[in-house]
Amino acid sequence: MTTLALDRLRWAVLDGWTLTRRSLQHWARQPGAVAVTLLFPVLMVLMFGYLFGGAMAVPGGDYFEFLVPGMYAMTMAFGVEATMIAVATDAARGVTDRFRSLPMAPSAVLLGRSSADLLNSALGLAILVLCGLVVGWRVHGSVAAALAAVGLLLLLRVALLWLGVYLGLVVRGPEAVQAVQILVWPITFLSNVFVAPETMPGWLGAVAAWNPLSATAAATRDLFGNPGWGATSWPAAHAVELAIVWPLLIVGVFAPLAVRRYRRLSR
């Protein structure tokens, strides 16, 4: 590597850190808002577990043991909103343009966003794990398998970072942001997180079974040694493979789209 390329890399990392730091300063200035986002999944676990859990029969175990890994995956998916809103707000306020007029590394804008959002999601996951342990969720598999499960969850989050960046650059105005926020719900619920896809009408069940979120949820249940719906369909039987392939596919599609969209700001 030439010194010039090394220098560029160094600035990309340093500028990226400056922007990560900006997000951390946001947390410090808005602890209430951060607490709400972090505790929301906890609320979901308690709500679904105690309100609906009694009516749910999961083969081979307790509903909480089943529900909690699904909620981990769902929390990763919800992260797409945070990324999208942050990117859209900077673009709408002209902050993105100011960054583009500075002699900083262009990739740092993305690097800073990614690391801040990933940190936030990792923290959210840690809190949810504690919550899970309190309500009775346990890891039954090996430590290596559990770490692999965490890795798959963060992989999904990384993939959705790109989707979030892309959406943030595409959506215009608060109404569009809200529309996407609302759509996240049916898309995440259309999965195996709460109920078995087999209980849904045929085609809907197929969509739910193929949902990338279902793959990550089923794979993490498997790796944590928690009860699941079983290998009732092809995607359910290949959950771990799909939990790797889906995120890579999402990155493959949305990373180029997002970069293209960012470059087109100067067209």
Add this chain to the structure above:
Amino acid sequence: MEYAVRAEGLRKRYGATVALDGFDLGVPPGSVYGLLGPNGAGKTTAVRILATLLRPDAGRAAVAGFDVVKRADDVRRSIGLVGQQTAVDEVLSGRQNLVMFGRLHHLRAAAAGERADELLRRFGLADTGRKPVGRYSGGMRRRLDLAAGLILSPPVLFLDEPTSGLDPRGRTEVWEAVRALVASGTTVLLTTQYLEEADQLADRIAVIDAGRVVADDTPDRLKATLGGDRLDVVLHRVDDLGPAAAVVERVAGGPAEVDPDRRLVSAPVRDRLAALTEAVEALREAGLAVEDLAVRRPTLDEVFLRLTADDRTGVAA
């Protein structure tokens, strides 16, 4: 360096819309240049190209001697950009914003902190530097925005409608800040829709309309192109506009302009006093009900309207 900012034949279109259609500009170092034009004239497009945010379809431009396309990084090191919106982080404090932008300009942490404090003092924000920007007034935000554009004391500063949406007090605050900057030798390219603002701040004004510069001169000489004093007659009834125009043209010895919306007849005159007395008499003789009558200096609005009204009617100033 002959020009701090130089644009030659810039063209830019968005689909069917032509934003810039052969835009030329030469801004000498150390001057304040006003880019004046109605909404959609191409002012912002021009500034965005000069600030490396947009690529031109055709033409060339150089800022601080660097080509805006080929040497974009060098241009970015030489400019400050203050856009139409206050592009600062609303959650962070004013100081945190300036430190962040300082770091992004590759200042070391200590230097970025010192520079932030210095700029906060200079823009009268020292007391509020630790408050979140969300709680700033409009004028304070714009001043912070200006400060963020001045981290490295750039030789060239672009101000894109720096006072749009501000109340009169906020406007005055920003004007004072800009004047102080100019005194320190910064070249400023300022876009505005407010003629008063261009008149107040700029040494030279380029009037831009439909993507090209239609006039380029000092404010005084632009005003002089309208031919000195004007006689204005406001009538009581619209029906009287025709006869009144005939009277005014006789008194002025030249063509008069008629504005039915304001029931106004107006014409340039040479001798103020003679025109006034003659007009009063002639209008009374003709039996026309006059609501108001005055002789006055032309405003930049008129220069502007005349220059931009060729292909358009009823441009509000």
